Amino acid sequence: MAYARAKRVLPGFGLSLGFTLAYLSLIVLIPLSAVFIKSAGMGWENFVNAVTAPRVIASFKLSFGASLLAAAINVVFGLILAWSLVRYTFPGKKLVDALIDLPFALPTAVAGISLTALYAKNGWVGSLLEPFGIKVAFTPLGILIALVFIGLPFIVRTVQPIIEDLDAEFEEAAASLGATRWQTFRRVVLPSLIPALLTGFALAFARAVGEYGSVIFIAGNIPLVSEITPLMIITKLEQYDYEGATAVASVMLIFSFILLLIINGLQAWTTKRTGRNA
Amino acid sequence: MAGAAAHLSPHSGSATRFEANLATRDRRWVKYTLLAVGLSYFALFLLLPLVAVFIEALRKGWETYFAALVEPDALSAIKLTLIAAAISVPLNLVFGIAAAWAIAKFEFPGKHLLITFIDLPFSVSPVVAGLIYVLIFGAHGWFGPWLIDNDIRVIFAIPGIVLATVFVTFPFVARELIPLMQSQGRDEEEAAVTLGASGLQTFWRVTLPNVKWALLYGVILCNARAMGEFGAVSVVSGHIRGETNTMPLHVEILYNEYQFAAAFAVASLLALLALVTLTVKTYIEWRAGLSTAEETSS
Numbered sequence: 001m002a003y004a005r006a007k008r009v010l011p012g013f014g015l016s017l018g019f020t021l022a023y024l025s026l027i028v029l030i031p032l033s034a035v036f037i038k039s040a041g042m043g044w045e046n047f048v049n050a051v052t053a054p055r056v057i058a059s060f061k062l063s064f065g066a067s068l069l070a071a072a073i074n075v076v077f078g079l080i081l082a083w084s085l086v087r088y089t090f091p092g093k094k095l096v097d098a099l100i101d102l103p104f105a106l107p108t109a110v111a112g113i114s115l116t117a118l119y120a121k122n123g124w125v126g127s128l129l130e131p132f133g134i135k136v137a138f139t140p141l142g143i144l145i146a147l148v149f150i151g152l153p154f155i156v157r158t159v160q161p162i163i164e165d166l167d168a169e170f171e172e173a174a175a176s177l178g179a180t181r182w183q184t185f186r187r188v189v190l191p192s193l194i195p196a197l198l199t200g201f202a203l204a205f206a207r208a209v210g211e212y213g214s215v216i217f218i219a220g221n222i223p224l225v226s227e228i229t230p231l232m233i234i235t236k237l238e239q240y241d242y243e244g245a246t247a248v249a250s251v252m253l254i255f256s257f258i259l260l261l262i263i264n265g266l267q268a269w270t271t272k273r274t275g276r277n278a
Numbered sequence: 279m280a281g282a283a284a285h286l287s288p289h290s291g292s293a294t295r296f297e298a299n300l301a302t303r304d305r306r307w308v309k310y311t312l313l314a315v316g317l318s319y320f321a322l323f324l325l326l327p328l329v330a331v332f333i334e335a336l337r338k339g340w341e342t343y344f345a346a347l348v349e350p351d352a353l354s355a356i357k358l359t360l361i362a363a364a365i366s367v368p369l370n371l372v373f374g375i376a377a378a379w380a381i382a383k384f385e386f387p388g389k390h391l392l393i394t395f396i397d398l399p400f401s402v403s404p405v406v407a408g409l410i411y412v413l414i415f416g417a418h419g420w421f422g423p424w425l426i427d428n429d430i431r432v433i434f435a436i437p438g439i440v441l442a443t444v445f446v447t448f449p450f451v452a453r454e455l456i457p458l459m460q461s462q463g464r465d466e467e468e469a470a471v472t473l474g475a476s477g478l479q480t481f482w483r484v485t486l487p488n489v490k491w492a493l494l495y496g497v498i499l500c501n502a503r504a505m506g507e508f509g510a511v512s513v514v515s516g517h518i519r520g521e522t523n524t525m526p527l528h529v530e531i532l533y534n535e536y537q538f539a540a541a542f543a544v545a546s547l548l549a550l551l552a553l554v555t556l557t558v559k560t561y562i563e564w565r566a567g568l569s570t571a572e573e574t575s576s
Contacts, residue, residue, distance in 0.1 A: 009468045010383050011477035017380040020392070023373050027444055028398055031410035034420065038413055080316040087296045088309055096317070098560045102324050104499070105552035105559075107506025109526040110545040113533050114327040117334055117542075124330070125322075149323050172301035181304060210403025213508035213526070217533065230405035230509065237409065237513065242418055249406045256401040263401075264394060 032253065039250040042243045050247035055223055056232055060251075062140060063229040067208035070147035071155075071201045078155025078200065079193070085156070086163040100156050103149055108213025115146055116218040138220030143228065146214040151204030158200035162193055162274055195270040202266060206259045210252065286454055286495045286566055331549045335542035346532075346540035347547065354520045355528035355544070358436065362511075362524060363504040366443040370500055374451025375493075379481075382459030383467065393456065399448040407445045408513025411438055434516030439524065442510040447500045454496035458489055491566040495559065502555040506548055 039047060050056070084090070085097055103111065119126045119136040126136055136142045166189065174184040212230040219226045227235070229252060236245035296302045304312070336343055346352060377396060381389060399407065414420050415432035425432060432438045466488070470480040486493075508526040515522045517531065525548055532541035 008384065009471050010464060010480070011471070012379060013384045016376040017384070017386065020373065020377040020380050023376075024392075024395060027441075027448060029395065031414055031445070032398070032402070034410050034413040035406070077316065077319045080312050081320060084313050084316045087293055087302070087304065088313060089293045089297060090313055090317075093293075094560075096320055098556050099320075099324055099328075101556055101559065102328060102552065105502045105506075105555040106328070107508060107526050107545075107548045107552070109508040109529050110331060110506070110548045110552075111327060113529065113541060113545060114330045114334070117538070118326060118330050124326070145323075149327065152323060168296070168299055168302050172299070175301040181308070184301075206401050210401075210406070212403065212405050212512075217530075230403050233403075233405050233409060234513065237412065242413070242416075245409060246413065249403075249409050252403055252406055256403070260394065260397070260401045 035246055035250050035253055038243070038246045042247065046243060047247050050244040051251050053244075055227065056229075056248055058224045059227045059229045059232045062143065062226065063209050066140060066143045066147055066228075067205050067211075070144055070151050070208050071204040073144075073148055074151045074155045074204055075197055075201050078152055079159055079197065081152075082156045082160040082163055086160060101153050103151075103153050108150070108211070109217075111149055111214040112146065112217035115149060115214065116142070119145060119218060137218050138222075138226070140219075140226050142218035142220065143215050143226060146218050147208040147211060150211050150214055151208055154204040154207065155197070155200035158203065159193060159196045162196040162270070165274060166192065192273065195266060195273050199263060199266040199270055202259060202263045206256065206263065209255065286458070286492050286563065328549060331542055331546050334538065335546040337542075338539040342539050343543045343546075346537075346543035349540075351520045351523065352528060352540075352544055355523045355525045356547075358439065358523065359505050359525040361436065362440050362443045363501055365440050366447050366504045367497060367501050369444055370447050371451050371493075371497060373448070374453075374455050374496060377452045378455035378459045378489075379485075381456050382462070383464045396452050396456075397449050399445050404446055404507065404509030405513055407510040408442050411441050411445075411514055415441075433514050434518070434522060436522065438514035439511050439522060442514045443504050443507055446507050446510050447504045450500035450503065451493065451496035454492045454499075455489055458492045459485070462488055491562050491569070495562050495566075498555050498558050498562075502552065505551055 042050075081096075081100070085093065085100075116137050117123050119129075119142055121127065121130050121135065121137070123137070129136060134141075136145060170188050171184050174188045175181075179187070210230060212228070212234075215228055216231055219228060219231070221227055221231060229248065233245045233248050233252075236242075236248065377392075380386075381393065412419060412433055415425060415438065416422055417426065417433070419433075421432075432441070466484050467480050470484045471477070475483070506526060507524075508530070511524055512527060512530070515524070515527055517523060517527060519531065523531065525544055529541050529545045529548070532538075532544065
């Protein structure tokens, strides 16, 4: 045994690990397993019928599509923000840096009603877009706005430390060899940011797919048009369709697990590339 | 780690070293274009929604604002939110310390899997987090009939709300402590124990002072999420006014009843909580940065 008892000087191994495993099982693992046990008990045909119903399929397409798009938008603007925060001096920088985490700290329901008020047709932003015929609140576009809000800090906070750790030497070498600033960025800086950008993208995407609070107020929740997948689960529960809700939930859970594995892989890659935990 | 990107990592500070270096300095027009684009995006998506909460809350004046906060249903929602946080934060604090102690100070097989499992609640949709407890404790759930026979209410009652809150805030403290305690190793603790300190003394005098900022960081993030959770709590609450409504749920009810000023008034309290959280968080990052700097300079 490599884990010989004799090697342990510190006390409390049995107690701390035992408590950790018991608490983890009671709060997380056993309750989560309920979803799969319940799904397994409903029969394959019922399961497939539940998750391929037109409303459910439409919600999958919307949730995944809007989440991918929101994460992609945030990759571009998140990188610009992270770059600005690390590389430039400007007034109010500390405040901007602190407020980047607002979506983590602000309850989602508060974000939801606030975004709705802003983007409704008589809201500050909505009334500016109205003359151009652009409707945001109560359309899929509103969902996108909410998911952009929720996802922004994931990109900034994953890329920012990597930019901070970039060794100026590489850029100096590129410059002394005659590379333009853009070439240096494109060929030297960007490749070392790719793992972190992908990690941030995956984190933002994973969060967006499951997001509920900030979306439902602005979405309008029209069947087949602007119903997100988490709302489908709620709707089915309200109709006492526990099996249907569980089936949809198990699809979402499997998706989360796969994404979690991908994110772990990406983070291992980032650490290998940069020697820093993202 | 998956789920939340916020992590206690002291910033290395000033950007002047980049702007003074010819090789890392961007041209002025590049700098100002990127700043203009980045800051506009920041203002549009982060600043504006925050400001709007307070302006909407005060739209009908201070009197309506305070009336919305002292109304009995609002008070009971505030009380329930405080109860849920007061139970879930200490539970997850104890868990975080136990998990970090086991993972960082000892070697055992399956450690990576355990860390992944601890992170799981972050990648589960809040709605699914609520649903799992309905499947177990709901009327049609595993323990449903037994609970009904014994007249115990979990779902659509306070225990369900607490459970859902514990689930969504589960990893916060652990994920701050684990990487930090792993990087600190166990030399200091082993020295203390070898010199005759008891386990508890070692923890209080050696481990705790080393991790206090990360611990506090995890606790305030945990608390912010506990008080603000909406989706998971919404599934298990049953939305009984004055009984099983937390503050975010109360905001939803008021909003759906078109009482916008009142909804935003309660929302503004939660927004204030977010601002306090961010302030404390920034302060901790600053302090942690100071102590890292001291260590490297001495």
